Amino acid sequence: xxxxxxxxxxxxxxxxxxxxxxxxxxxxxxxxxxxxxxxxxxxxxxxxxxxxxxxxxxxxxxxxxxxxxxxxxxxxxxxxxxxxxxxxxxxxxxxxxxxxxxxxxxxxxxxxxxxxxxxxxxxxxxxxxxxxxxxxxxxxxxxxxxxxxxxxxxxxxxxxxxxxxxxxxxxxxxxxxxxxxxxxxxxxxxxxxxxxxxxxxxxxxxxxxxxxxxxxxxxxxxxxxxxxxxxxxxxxxxxxxxxxxxxxxxxxxxxxxxxxxxxxxxxxxxxxxxxxxxxxxxxxxxxxxxxxxxxxxxxxxxxxxxxxxxxxxxxxxxxxxxxxx
Amino acid sequence: xxxxxxxxxxxxxxxxxxxxxxxxxxxxxxxxxxxxxxxxxxxxxxxxxxxxxxxxxxxxxxxxxxxxxxxxxxxxxxxxxxxxxxxxxxxxxxxxxxxxxxxxxxxxxxxxxxxxxxxxxxxxxxxxxxxxxxxxxxxxxxxxxxxxxxxxxxxxxxxxxxxxxxxxxxxxxxxxxxxxxxxxxxxxxxxxxxxxxxxxxxxxxxxxxxxxxxxxxxxxxxxxxxxxxxxxxxxxxxxxxxxxxx
Numbered sequence: 001x002x003x004x005x006x007x008x009x010x011x012x013x014x015x016x017x018x019x020x021x022x023x024x025x026x027x028x029x030x031x032x033x034x035x036x037x038x039x040x041x042x043x044x045x046x047x048x049x050x051x052x053x054x055x056x057x058x059x060x061x062x063x064x065x066x067x068x069x070x071x072x073x074x075x076x077x078x079x080x081x082x083x084x085x086x087x088x089x090x091x092x093x094x095x096x097x098x099x100x101x102x103x104x105x106x107x108x109x110x111x112x113x114x115x116x117x118x119x120x121x122x123x124x125x126x127x128x129x130x131x132x133x134x135x136x137x138x139x140x141x142x143x144x145x146x147x148x149x150x151x152x153x154x155x156x157x158x159x160x161x162x163x164x165x166x167x168x169x170x171x172x173x174x175x176x177x178x179x180x181x182x183x184x185x186x187x188x189x190x191x192x193x194x195x196x197x198x199x200x201x202x203x204x205x206x207x208x209x210x211x212x213x214x215x216x217x218x219x220x221x222x223x224x225x226x227x228x229x230x231x232x233x234x235x236x237x238x239x240x241x242x243x244x245x246x247x248x249x250x251x252x253x254x255x256x257x258x259x260x261x262x263x264x265x266x267x268x269x270x271x272x273x274x275x276x277x278x279x280x281x282x283x284x285x286x287x288x289x290x291x292x293x294x295x296x297x298x299x300x301x302x303x304x305x306x307x308x309x310x311x312x313x314x315x316x317x318x319x320x321x322x323x324x325x
Numbered sequence: 326x327x328x329x330x331x332x333x334x335x336x337x338x339x340x341x342x343x344x345x346x347x348x349x350x351x352x353x354x355x356x357x358x359x360x361x362x363x364x365x366x367x368x369x370x371x372x373x374x375x376x377x378x379x380x381x382x383x384x385x386x387x388x389x390x391x392x393x394x395x396x397x398x399x400x401x402x403x404x405x406x407x408x409x410x411x412x413x414x415x416x417x418x419x420x421x422x423x424x425x426x427x428x429x430x431x432x433x434x435x436x437x438x439x440x441x442x443x444x445x446x447x448x449x450x451x452x453x454x455x456x457x458x459x460x461x462x463x464x465x466x467x468x469x470x471x472x473x474x475x476x477x478x479x480x481x482x483x484x485x486x487x488x489x490x491x492x493x494x495x496x497x498x499x500x501x502x503x504x505x506x507x508x509x510x511x512x513x514x515x516x517x518x519x520x521x522x523x524x525x526x527x528x529x530x531x532x533x534x535x536x537x538x539x540x541x542x543x544x545x546x547x548x549x550x551x552x553x554x555x556x557x558x559x560x561x562x563x564x565x566x567x568x569x570x571x
Contacts, residue, residue, distance in 0.1 A: 010485065071483065073461070096448070097484050102464050105452025108418070114534040115417070118446050131538065137351075138443050140342040142543070146536040187461045187492060194486035201485050207570070231571065242503075249467065249503045250482065255338055255443060256362050256502055264570040274339050278443070281543075285568045287560065288549070298549050303563060307554025319558030323571065 003029040003036045004089035005057065006080055008099060009044030016163075016204045017095035019055055021156050023164040024122065025093035026056025028154075031125050032091070037061065039083040039176065041076055042068045046173050053169035061086075061176035067185055070192050071099050075184040077106055082178050084111065089151075096155040097203065104155050113151030120160040120282075123147075138255055138278035158203060159261045160282070195250065202251065205234035207264045208283075210253060212238040214269020214290060214309055218246035223313040224268060230320035236260070238270045254279035269309050272297020289313070326380030326474070326494070328371040329431065331424050331438035331450070332399055333361040333414075334392040338443065344540045351444075351540070360395045363439025365507035367500040370469055371437050372403040372508070378471055381405045383431065387414045387423045393523065401510035401518035412528035417445075421453035422531040428458060434494040435477070440465040440501045451499040461492050464499040 005025035007018040014022075022038060029036035038060045040049050049060045061083045068075060080103065084092055092107065094100040096117050108115035120142065121133040129146060135157055136143045147154075202208065209228040211221060221235075228235045235251060242252040253260050255275040265283035269290060270276060277300055280286070288301040291308050298304045305312050336342070336356045343352040360368070371382045384399040384407040386392050396407045410423045428436050436458075441448040455462025468480035472491065479490050479498060510518070552560045565571040 015484075071488070098465060098482055099484070101448045102452055102462065105417075105449035106456040106462070108449070108534070109421075109453050109456035115449055116535065117448050134446075136445055136540070137336070137342045138446060140542070141344070142541045143445075143537055144539045144541075146538055147534070148536055149534050187490065189488035189490050191489040192483070192486060193489070203484050250487075252502070256366075264564065264568070278338070285564070285570050287564070300546065301549040302546060302568065303552060303560060304549045305552050305554050305557055305560060307557065312554050312557045315557040316561060319561035320571075323561065323565065 001032070001090045002034050002087045003032065003091045003093065004084050004087055005036060005038040006092065006094040006100070006103065007038045007040040007044070007049070007052065007060070008095065008097065009040065009042055009048070010201070012043060012045045012048065014040075014044060014048045014052065015095070017097060017158045019163045020158065020161040021093050021095045022052050022055035022057050024154070024156050024161045025091070026164065027122055028091055028093065029056070031123075035059075037087050037089070038171070039063070039080055041079055049173045050170045053171040054166050055164045056166065057171045059172045059174060062173050063176045063178060065177070065180060067180070070189055072185050072188045073102055073106065074187060075180050076103055077110065078180060078184060079176070079178045080107060081110055083176060092151070092153045094155055096157050100155050104153050108153050111151045111153075112149060113153050114147035114149040115153040115155070116145050116147060117155040118157045119154050120157050135282065139259070139281040140278070157261065159206070159263070200232065200234040202234040202236055202258060203260065205260070206262050207231050207233035207266075208236050208253075208260055208262045209233045209266045209268070210236035210238065210270060211241060211268050212270030213240050220310070221247070223309060226317050227266070227313055227320060230317050238276055267297060268313060270297060271295045272300060326374070326378055326435065326471075327431065327433045328374065328380060328382045328435045328437060329385055329428055329433040330364070330368045330371045330382060330399070330404065331385045331436065332364040332368065332395065333439070333442040334358045334386060334388050334395050335361045335442050335444045338362065342542070348539045348541065358392070358395060360398060361439050361442045363441060363443070363501060365439070366502055366504045367437035367439055368399055368402060368404065369507045370500060370505045371435070373505060374469070374471060383408060383433070385410070385424060385427055387412055387420045387528070389413055396523060397518050398510060400521045400523070401514040402508050403514060406522040407524070409523065409525050410528050411525050416533045416535045417447045417449045418453060418534045419531055421450050421457060423528055424450065424454050425457035426529045427526070428454065436495070436497045438499055440499045451497050455497040458495070458497070460495050460497060462497040462499070463490055463492060465501045466498045467501050467504050469498060469500070469504060
């Protein structure tokens with residue numbers, strides 16, 4: 001028996017969300033008295049995989065078949081299922097990303113396992129009982145869920161699990177080959193288009209600066225962008241802003257947009273409708289800047305400034321630039 | 326082309342979320358239920374495809390009788406007929422089994438649903454249905470067009486970008502914005518919805534894989550600390566020294 005973590009790469013490095021999944025997996029393994037292994041697919045640097053030792057991973061199975069550079073569900077599924085079989089994995093951990101969701105749901109059926117997504121805490125294990133806590137009602141509540149099958153699959157919510165850092169420990173990286181056939185690549189994407197992100201993915205960012213209608217137009221977005229740059233943050237926006245095409249839909253955070261849980265969320269000119277809060281309410285610290293003192297967002301905020309964004313934000317940019325980082 | 330749209334019955338987005346006194350279940354008292362907002366994208370896009378290419382749109386809900394109000398709403402928006410699987414949706418696997426069974430019996434070409442429901446935020450039923458039927462599940466998709474009678478072209482979101490996928494019928498896809506502008510029912514739709522078929526079927530027998538034991542709410546925040554706008558730079562100092570997030 002073992003715990004298997006599926007690790008995703010981005011630009012050759014292991015994604016931060018996968019470091020969290022690895023930290024989760026190794027702690028579950030410890031509680032079960034076993035080892036945590038990982039499986040990595042596609043283009044990830046071997047040094048980055050070996051460094052997963054710091055998160056408690058003992059061994060990484062690495063399949064770098066050229067055809068796996070882009071995500072192809074069926075091929076990825078076969079690799080993970082085979083790794084799970086080889087390592088007799090009873091618990092499979094991954095991150096609650098779009099890729100994780102696409103794979104985890106199919107894998108749960110294929111392995112006849114119990115799946116919990118959006119998991120926010122380490123499990124409670126006692127005897128045969130295995131209970132996880134997951135976010136429900138769009139961040140407004142948590143549920144305790146018992147996973148009743150023999151095989152358990154857990155998708156960890158981003159930025160909720162602390163990354164272990166046992167420096168100096170390395171994982172053994174073993175080549176892993178699955179003998180995939182062309183048929184496994186039949187549904188390969190025709191094209192993959194990556195946005196320019198300055199290297200900070202919105203879903204993974206620790207700091208997010210977000211703008212709403214209070215900014216009056218796309219021509220004023222330099223305020224959001226400059227503050228984000230000074231803080232090393234990603235940028236986001238509210239639904240009305242993306243509906244009016246001031247910003248792309250991929251930046252929309254909220255109930256029907258992206259859900260984020262950064263350490264710091266700075267909302268500029270966003271009133272804080274309940275639908276917006278649903279996408280950001282698990283942020284650790286929320287800052288609201290709005291000229292309307294009655295804006296509902298202040299009720300959910302940790303810090304607030306009542307004032308005109310055009311006067312306040314330049315001061316913040318100046319102060320942020322002066323920080324010794 | 327036969328399209329099956331799966332809709333979930335969820336608390337209105339502005340609902341206050343409360344649980345029963347033993348924290349064992351969601352408290353439905355005073356809560357208004359709506360069609361899951363993500364599913365509205367799936368429904369409207371399905372109706373648009375029918376208008377462009379012909380075919381039919383059926384709506385499927387796994388739920389008890391109190392969901393019929395929202396099923397009628399989906400019919401009023403433009404679906405042709407509806408099926409309700411008469412069961413409490415116990416968990417994602419249970420629901421996926423019911424959907425897969427209906428989809429197979431009805432030989433549907435496209436099975437659409439929202440990316441996730443706003444109550445249980447599972448983000449998993451689409452993949453499970455795809456696996457149960459042995460067909461691709463494209464998720465989460467924000468663009469869906471038919472290239473010809475048998476091939477669809479979808480754009481789906483990946484972290485940091487998008488993928489363009491071409492897939493043969495049949496397939497499953499989950500929808501998110503900006504796939505379309507969700508429609509609301511008009512008066513004519515509401516009138517015709519009354520006479521459209523809504524078939525109630527009993528669930529197929531299946532196991533569940535998870536068991537919800539209790540619920541809790543996040544701790545309340547300690548209140549907001551205000552910083553004077555004239556001295557806005559102080560916020561950055563507080564975020565570093567007090568909140569320790571910079």
